[in-house]
Amino acid sequence: MAAADAAIRIHRFGSQTPLTTKNELFAVWERMLPFRGHARAREVIEFADTRAESPLESVSRLLIHQAGFPPPTLQLALSDVDGLIGEVDFAWPELGVVGEADGELKYLDAALRSGRSAEQVVIDEKYREDRIRALGYRVVRWGWRETMRPRLLVARLSAAGLPSHSKR
Numbered sequence: 001m002a003a004a005d006a007a008i009r010i011h012r013f014g015s016q017t018p019l020t021t022k023n024e025l026f027a028v029w030e031r032m033l034p035f036r037g038h039a040r041a042r043e044v045i046e047f048a049d050t051r052a053e054s055p056l057e058s059v060s061r062l063l064i065h066q067a068g069f070p071p072p073t074l075q076l077a078l079s080d081v082d083g084l085i086g087e088v089d090f091a092w093p094e095l096g097v098v099g100e101a102d103g104e105l106k107y108l109d110a111a112l113r114s115g116r117s118a119e120q121v122v123i124d125e126k127y128r129e130d131r132i133r134a135l136g137y138r139v140v141r142w143g144w145r146e147t148m149r150p151r152l153l154v155a156r157l158s159a160a161g162l163p164s165h166s167k168r
Helices: 002-008 022-032 038-047 055-066 118-134 150-159
Strands: 073-080 083-092 097-101 138-142
Touching: 002 022, 002 038, 002 055, 022 038, 038 055, 055 083, 055 097, 055 150, 073 118, 083 118, 118 138, 138 150
Parallel strands: 097 138
Antiparallel strands: 073 083, 083 097
């Protein structure tokens, strides 16, 4: 899933063009038929999304789907009286829930911190989350720990108020 999302990802601000498109992936899939796993490969291509920004988001989206939660809106831009807050990874506006899939690199990798200290990144995230909550959203966060143990992710999303229609 993460590889398919990365291949078709449309980068914000046009910083990089996608490696391919869904149509091109389907064309390759069709030319390769028949092959072992073709049905699963088709499902992956169908589910791939240009808005997933990281492998953690891709895997999370798949787990959200498999657990029977409603499909989220990806990369929803939120604003308040102070202006743009930014995009949230996952949103269920009709349910008042926002989900953020955060790996540790955004705090630990200096190249991703835009000159800020790890402490400042955490403080900035706290203020950003306060602004999102002020809009009336419940915010749920998770990382690889929860994603590698899907029951933990399901529990977090359920506790935030997301209904699941899964029989799992």
